[in-house]
Amino acid sequence: MRRIRRFVPSPAMAVACLALSVGLAGTGYAVTRLPRNSVTTVQVKDFSLLARDFKRGQLRAGPQGPQGPQGPAGPAGPGAKWALVAPTGAIIAQSGGISSRHVGDGYYVLDFGASVQGHLIFASYSRSSDDRGAPGGIRAGICTTATNEGDNCVTGNDPRFVAVITYEAGSFFARDHSFYVAVV
Numbered sequence: 001m002r003r004i005r006r007f008v009p010s011p012a013m014a015v016a017c018l019a020l021s022v023g024l025a026g027t028g029y030a031v032t033r034l035p036r037n038s039v040t041t042v043q044v045k046d047f048s049l050l051a052r053d054f055k056r057g058q059l060r061a062g063p064q065g066p067q068g069p070q071g072p073a074g075p076a077g078p079g080a081k082w083a084l085v086a087p088t089g090a091i092i093a094q095s096g097g098i099s100s101r102h103v104g105d106g107y108y109v110l111d112f113g114a115s116v117q118g119h120l121i122f123a124s125y126s127r128s129s130d131d132r133g134a135p136g137g138i139r140a141g142i143c144t145t146a147t148n149e150g151d152n153c154v155t156g157n158d159p160r161f162v163a164v165i166t167y168e169a170g171s172f173f174a175r176d177h178s179f180y181v182a183v184v
Contacts, residue, residue, distance in 0.1 A: 080182050081112055081183045084128065084180050085164070085179055086128055086178050087128075089101055097113045098112055102176070105174045106165055106167060106168075106176055106177065107154070109154070109162070109164075113160060115160055117142060117159040119183045120183070121142065121183055123138050123182075124138065124179060124180050135177050138164065138167065139164070140181055144159045144161075145157055164179060
């Protein structure tokens, strides 16, 4: 004769089942009893929400680099405007919307299209294929005398313009060199 075995839950199993039923009942209560849109920013922990928690179109797109939303933003990082300029003044690469003029030996003026006043300006030498000379000093600044942060430029004083002067190695003579310039 076959013996039928009876299932007797252990005390641990009974506690686990009870905890599961209480947890599910609480969630069900919240779903059925909380008014719509009753959870506000006060109840939400900062940085706890993910993009999937929002409807399509609710979130704005972040900063985009020259190669699209997932592409690199260039050497200066997202949000910065930058350009790589050849010794001739031609722009080799850029973040967009920048024009350049070579106005004298080692003297360049770049138009960023909008005021750069109050922004940080970086300039550094580049080793582009057009430039194999030894670099000297480099300086860059806004073209305006309205504040103490700028200087007179040969192209006129306009807060959209940034002057870059490149120097010969070991001297104070301006010499054409390629360079990067970035406004952050």
